[in-house]
Amino acid sequence: MDDGDETVYVTLICDERAYDVVLLDCGPREMDVVRAVREVTGLSLWHSRVLSRQAPVTILETWPQDMADDAVAVLRNAGALAEARQAPEHGEPTAPSP
Secondary structure, three states: OOOOOOOOOOOOOOOOEEEEEEEEOOOOHHHHHHHHHHHHHHHHHHHHHHHHHHOOHHHHHEEEEEHHHHHHHHHHHOEEEEEEEEEOOOOOOOOOOO
């Protein structure tokens, strides 16, 4: 590589914050919410049921905003109370939400 070829290394930095999808409550249609959790997470039906019964629980962590909003929409259409929250950055203290 004496003819001027150089290797350039680039570090990509993403300014977009990550979001967590939080299932707050299943609502009255538990089985529909379990199916929605399964659809969003790819977990088995049994694991989705266990996870949904632990509400409030974070079901997806560090997702882009548009994908997190889509997951929240699927959960809400099934009758759940869910929201997308900004994930804390590394070193940022986490405080419980009200």
